[in-house]
Amino acid sequence: MSVILNILKDIPLPKMVRIRQKFDDSYLENLTEKLQEELQKPGCLEKIKPGQDVAVCVGSRGVANIATVTKTVVDALKEKGAKPFIVPCMGSHGGATAQGQREVLEHLGVSEEAMGVPIKSSMEVVEIDKLENGLPIYVDKYCYEADAVIVINRVKPHTAFRGPYESGLMKMITIGMGKQKGAESVHQMGFKHMAENVPQAALKIMKHVPIVFGVATVENAYDQTCLVEVVPAAEIEKREPELLKIAKERMPKFLFDQFDVLVVDYIGKNISGDGMDPNVTGKYPTPYATGGPDITKVVVLDLTPETGGNANGIGTADFTTKRAVDKMDLEMTYANGLTSTVCSPTKIATYFENDLLAIKAAIKTCNILDYHQCRLVRIKDTLHLGEIEISVAMLEEARKHPDIEIISEPYEMEFDEEGNLPK
Secondary structure, eight states, X not given: OHHHHHHHTTOOOOOEEEEEEOOOOOOOTTHHHHHHHHHTSTTSGGGOXXXXXEEEEEOSSOOTTHHHHHHHHHHHHHXXXXXXXXXXXXXXXXXXXXXXXXXXXXXXXXXXXHHTSOBOOOOOEEEEEEOTTSOEEEEEHHHHHSSEEXXXXXXXXXXXXXXXXXXXXXXXXIIITTHHHHHHHHHTTOGGGHHHHHHHHHHHHXXXXXXXXXXXXXXXXXXXXXXXXXXXXXXXHHHHHHHHHHHHHHSOOOSOSEEEEEEEEEEOTTTOTTSSOHHHHXXXXXXXXXXXXXXXEEEEEEEOGGGTTOOTTGGGSSEEEHXXXXXXXXXXXXXXXXXXXXXXXXXXXXXXXXXXXXXXXXXXXXOOSOGGGOOEEEESBTTBOSEEEEEGGGHHHHHHOTTEEEOSOOBOOOOOTTSOOOO
């Protein structure tokens, strides 16, 4: 490592400034009441009959207020005299095991104790149909056998493809409810065809499985629920593209079009399916999605505790730390890549002993003439872009932007004795 230390020893670190990016911060202050109201819409809760076994499908994403939304739905079903139970619907996540998927839900606050209903977790599926291209369509056995099914998911842009249906109810029905086998099937032809395969499979599933309605949420740029809507099954195909447009308008972003280095404190499956959201970073794992800023190098410092060692997305970084690599659960991480067929995000980025060396490496390789003028941004994760840090080289641009507030004086980046930044 002495050679590396010698190469990086003279690389300067820029002074930093904390700023506040301003987005539309409106959100639902009465989420439970609004959802209870939505459930009374025609064609929704009224279709549930007393005594019915009702599967409530919940995914693995870090959806804001997912426990509150799930509990509200479960309680409403109980009031109707139904017998609800929760099914983890998350493709291959949780290490593609029944226990792992149950534990993912528990990490999100969706436990049997908190919800007051059973969680039925299994990787067993039923093949219910095929797409015209021959791909088999699978559905979780508990959902298939239920008297009624309700799907809960956030609607947002996908990280690897573009289309009228990206990450939302249709994807939850197809990939989430399909468990590992179903997710693997839909991904088999690659993300090039995902925009066609996901909705086509979902429509076929809705002919075979008694899906009554979906509960869709949209979040604002501050990771808060700004919309909740109950959509009858017959209206999901028409309504979801409209919700996706709203989600794209409300998502967080950088108010800078270009910078040299992005430092991300944490990545994880609770932050994004890709660990860090490519819609924010502009670093996509496939050529079938575009958008976001022009960033030369990305540094990932650590994994979230909630991700359970799943480091999917670390491969889309240029540099990382030994700390992050040591926390990786390779089996869980690689299962993600093998199922999605996109394995570049599960590769291990070039890593260093500490944060200091990883950041210096990014500055060294960001292809600018004067390292002192490095345009560097540091964030906690891609869900939280309200308050971020920028280098002084970006200060003038920030001052001129109407939606940016400077909230500190310039300061030096401080590292502990081990060469790591305080989190």
